[in-house]
Amino acid sequence: MSVYLNNAATTWPKPECVAEAMAVFLSRGGANLARGSSSERDMGTLNSVLDCRMRLASFFNGHEGGDPRYVTFCSNITEALNIVLRGFLKPGMKVLTTSMEHNAVMRPLRRLEKDGVEVTLAGSHRDGRMDVEDLKDKLSKGSFDLMVMSHASNVCGTIQPLEEAAALCREAGVPLVLDTAQTAGVLTIDVSSLEIAALCFTGHKGLMGPQGIGGIVWKPDFALKVEPLVTGGTGSYSHLETQPEDLPDKFESGTPNLPGIAGLNAALGWLETTGVKTIAAKEEETGACLLDGLKKLDGILLGGKQDMAGRLPVFSINVKNRDNGVLADRLSRAGFETRPGLHCAPSAHRTLGSFPEGSMRVSPGYFNTKAEIDAFLEALADAAGE
Ligand SMILES: Cc1ncc(COP(=O)(O)O)c(C=O)c1O
Incomplete structure (x- = not known):
């Protein structure tokens, strides 16, 4: 999968x-x-x-x-x-x-x-x-x-x-x-x-x-x-x-x-x-589910806004004392595709306080399901705890 x-x-x-x-x-x-x-x-x-x-x-x-x-x-x-x-x-x-x-x-x-x-x-x-x-x-x-x-x-x-x-x-x-x-x-x-x-x-x-x-x-x-x-x-x-x-x-x-x-x-x-509104509503729902799960995990540092208001479901995360590239690689081997690093935006990472280490970006889309988000959160908890 x-x-x-x-x-x-x-x-x-x-x-x-x-x-x-x-x-x-x-x-x-x-x-x-x-x-x-x-x-x-x-x-x-x-x-x-x-x-x-x-x-x-x-x-x-x-x-x-x-x-x-x-x-x-x-x-x-x-x-x-x-x-x-x-x-x-x-x-x-x-x-x-x-x-x-x-x-x-x-x-x-x-x-x-x-x-x-x-x-x-x-x-x-x-x-x-x-x-x-x-x-x-x-x-x-x-x-x-x-x-x-x-x-x-x-x-x-x-x-x-x-x-x-x-x-x-x-x-x-x-x-x-x-x-x-x-x-x-x-x-x-x-x-x-x-x-x-x-x-x-x-x-x-x-x-x-x-x-x-x-x-x-x-x-x-x-x-x-x-x-x-x-x-x-x-x-x-x-x-x-x-x-x-x-x-x-x-x-x-x-x-x-x-x-x-x-x-x-x-x-x-x-x-x-x-309909753009239908797409936005579905993405917001999926994003809220992911954000909720992230907040329940130990050691997760979330860059940028901490709630769903005024944001897209694009999450910039780090796990305390872990390299985001290694984390993304672990998750990729477990079947979850994310993007670590600086995302072609060094100035944005400086603003958010995540330069030079960057972050692991997790960005669900319209076709993701709640079951996929739950599976990802479980895999992230495992990878972060290793
Ligand atoms: C905010 C922003 N601007 C520009 C780009 C560049 O897009 P493209 O590679 O399609 O030219 C991206 C791609 O990630 C982006 O997120």
């Missing part, structure tokens, strides 16, 4: 319709996007990509009434964040972020810092929640060009006060870029009412799609100010040797991950039918 408790890395299993849609695309569809004629196959690809763009625009309540042109596809959220940050920030500009970010945000920012971009970190509380007063203070004094933040921590599941942060950015006239890696598909996010400049997503976590597909939902006026990182053929404007300015072509050079888009489209259909 294997129990998968590493959904913060990628969700598993995927709904069956995802693999089916990818297999159908590869075995029966398979045409390139806008690089053919008007054959059934060509039109099939065109329509399925448009359908996925429309679904995403509607799912996140995109700008301009959910205009699908403002959805860009790329390979994952890391690439999406690079497109936005490196395409917008120029030497001399100032960017604000938080101390809880993943390296998908921090590494592009540290690289830009070398080119003369000023990077400032707003503080966070010990439970991983951003310090709203500090954010307010920095925004009022800083004349920032951009703010970038994750919606929830991939280390300890703390959900950030997005509405408050977005309102503060709006008041200060600072465009907001959102990393939704841990929340898309699990929490409702309204890009239009929050006036988010660029929502970055990855397809393979809460959106339940395959790996290798992600993207951006843009605010049109912000997209105009961003330079494309990659230029090349788009299947459009073929008489021009310069990059088209129109979206989605501006940011989508080269053949996209079409099987990935087919899989993501099917996953979005499954999400619509199942």
Whole structure:
């Protein structure tokens, strides 16, 4: 028996319709996007990509009434964040972020810092929640060009006060870029009412799609100010040797991950039918059961929030005097999949007080059962007691 408790890395299993849609695309569809004629196959690809763009625009309540042109596809959220940050920030500009970010945000920012971009970190509380007063203070004094933040921590599941942060950015006239890696598909996010400049997503976590597909939902006026990182053929404007300015072509050079888009489209259909609220409720129930059990075990140190309010079911744990890597290995041999270490987020672990040792992250998902959680708690008690 294997129990998968590493959904913060990628969700598993995927709904069956995802693999089916990818297999159908590869075995029966398979045409390139806008690089053919008007054959059934060509039109099939065109329509399925448009359908996925429309679904995403509607799912996140995109700008301009959910205009699908403002959805860009790329390979994952890391690439999406690079497109936005490196395409917008120029030497001399100032960017604000938080101390809880993943390296998908921090590494592009540290690289830009070398080119003369000023990077400032707003503080966070010990439970991983951003310090709203500090954010307010920095925004009022800083004349920032951009703010970038994750919606929830991939280390300890703390959900950030997005509405408050977005309102503060709006008041200060600072465009907001959102990393939704841990929340898309699990929490409702309204890009239009929050006036988010660029929502970055990855397809393979809460959106339940395959790996290798992600993207951006843009605010049109912000997209105009961003330079494309990659230029090349788009299947459009073929008489021009310069990059088209129109979206989605501006940011989508080269053949996209079409099987990935087919899989993501099917996953979005499954999400619509199942309902984000139903998924969130099920995950909260499973998370509460796990948290309850963790609290009853001796010697467990839990990073971040100590209750279920304002968090996702992503738990960062250590066992007193035990190495989290060794612990995760023991549990893996017993059939329980977790993730030890620093989770690509050293600054978040510093904030939570778990740097450099890191923690063992346990992240159940929609498909986990109570019986699996009970079995895990028993195995953890055994491994911790050894
Ligand atoms: C908060 C956060 N941001 C960014 C990423 C990077 O995601 P991807 O590897 O899909 O680009 C992750 C992945 O774990 C994440 O949790």
